[in-house]
Amino acid sequence: MKNVKTILTLSALSLALGACSTGITKSRNLGNPNVSGNTLAQQVCSVCHGNIGNSVNGNSVNPTFPNLAGQQKDYLVAQMTAFHEKTRKDPAAQQMMWGIARNFTPKQIDELATFYSNQKPLPNPAHGDAALIAEGQKIFSEGLLDKGVPACMGCHGSNAEGNGVIPRLAGQHANYVYKQLNVFNRDAKTADGKESVPDSELERPTGGVMEMVASGLSDQQKRAMAAYVQSLR
């Protein structure tokens, strides 16, 4: 009798295990190249890059995680590839995205980039004070000639919509933008033109232009820039 009970229990357990395979359309497996980008966006990326009530729209809640909705597809491909290859090395990239992207295939990257570039960015009201935002706006459209900082809109577009591998900044979390400006600043050459870090240790090796920009901005100006672009739609 006891044996019968054991057999029944074990059968129930194995049945339960079998039922666990609900298929690849709901997989959170980051090592299976057959899981589609759309499935990954729903099951994995949405945890951080989605908001409540609409987890897959690429508009994130916590500013630790950048908004991806409406981002330039080429930029997304370049960044995911850099995470995959561990060439983008800023702290947040290492903490999270190196792991997420370590087994991404080019096909998954392309699908994810297509998915997020097609999402609708939501307004992201900035909390900085009006004077700070106005200061950011001025630098955004005019640059800082004496510091060698070009106008941001020259590359990022008049409404910070981005272009190709130049990212969209409109509506991006100010905290994220500010931290990335600091990343570029750490990568930048010193005042006498020497490399401060060897090429192999650059946190964002493709950010040469941004190194120049970031090193020309004061901390206050970085905050102003970040607050302004967040306020854009």
Add this chain to the structure above:
Amino acid sequence: MKVSNLLGKAKGSALLLLGTASVVVSMDANAIPVFARQTGFKCVACHVGGMFPQLTSLGRMFKLTGYTMGNRPNLDGLEVQNDYPPVAIMVQGAKQYYNNTSHSVNGNAPSSSADLQVVSLFAGGKITDNFGAFMQWTGQKYANLQSGSQVGYNAASIDNTEFRYADRTVTPNSDLILGAYINNRAMMSDVWNNFGAWESGWINYFNAGNAQAPTTYLMGESSQHAAVGVGGYFFKNKTWYGELAVYKSPTHGPFSVLTAGATSVGNTGVTSLLEPSPYFRFAYNKEWGANSFEAGVHGMMSYVYGTPLFGTSNSQPGGPVSAYHDIGLDAQYQYVLDPHYFAAHARVTRELMNNTPGVANWQGLIAQNATDNLTETYMDATYVYEAKYGAQLSYASATGSSDTGLYAMGVNGAGSPTGSPNWTSWTPNIFWQPYQNLRIGYMYTYYTQMGGVNSGNGLVFNAAKFSPQNFNTSMLYVGFIY
């Protein structure tokens, strides 16, 4: 001692230090435990300021989706890159100090010298795309003498263990997780770090002395690993959470493996939850900006046999000796945005005890009253800067009805115990994490009340008089996880 001996000792110590340092320095991003190996995340992604066990929003979702995010070969043998073995080890060492080292107060305080005292092995993670596990096995050198806390736990045994199934459906307008679990501890399923197993105090005093600090049956660690529960839950739109489970102590059969080594049901101090005992939790979760907030209600009805289960005539009534009805409120607030990490918790749990006077309960204690009550309060706040430097303050207390059968402390005019359960303690804790898997800290527990007595030598215990502050204790500790 000869100079050469001294030199030899110094050389040995230096080598040991060097060795330790080189191990620590050579750790890379992957040199971290089970789930980090599976996801490739650093600790700080899922734990607030890297301060395990406190979970961030991402950590909660990882657990609620069944520990399945990441990569691990499927059962069908699919090969993946970066496949690290799903095991990890944790070692804890400490030097503990007592305010009063008298044995009659603090028992055989064994850990007053620096020593490695606890070793845990972890295994688990993703098993299939929807099914995963968290498994822990712990060896502990010394019994923890704190009342109602890990009694008789001075050997290698199974620790927190859970198998979880989760299905998540995400559409543009909704996000629904449906899950089920089997685990060996009520509230192990907690993702908001409000309850026993996952409260902020991740490290215990190795010997808390004979301090009388009773907790509810639900929260007391007495219930751990002696019962097996089967539960189901949902999490809707990252907002509404609901959970139901039933726990029971298995005496034989396949589920009893989940209590292996931890318990011998029927022994004194080991809970015998031989009747099905339901557990529930409902919670509201809200996240905005870098903030998150949770508030909820929890409860359990536990039907517990006495001890010894099979023995003297007065201890085997053929049914539960104690029925504990617990219900409580819990809340959490977090702010998570590097370099600032903050988390605070508050919980009140009220317990109604239905005792059988004259019959020994699971602790071997004979209650004087047919009914008692105990209200437990717990609060903590933790701040971590740059995931490296942290400080924490926790407050714990309980108040309830006096019962000289259950609580041996307190004093009345005649110098005999009143049996008051009332106690209050504060525990400041500071720590430093030079690496994400190494934590060094110092904590101090200060009792402002015990046995209903606030100060002075008014507390009677083992026929001697003490003050609550005689039970204060502190600990210099180190935890390493790899």
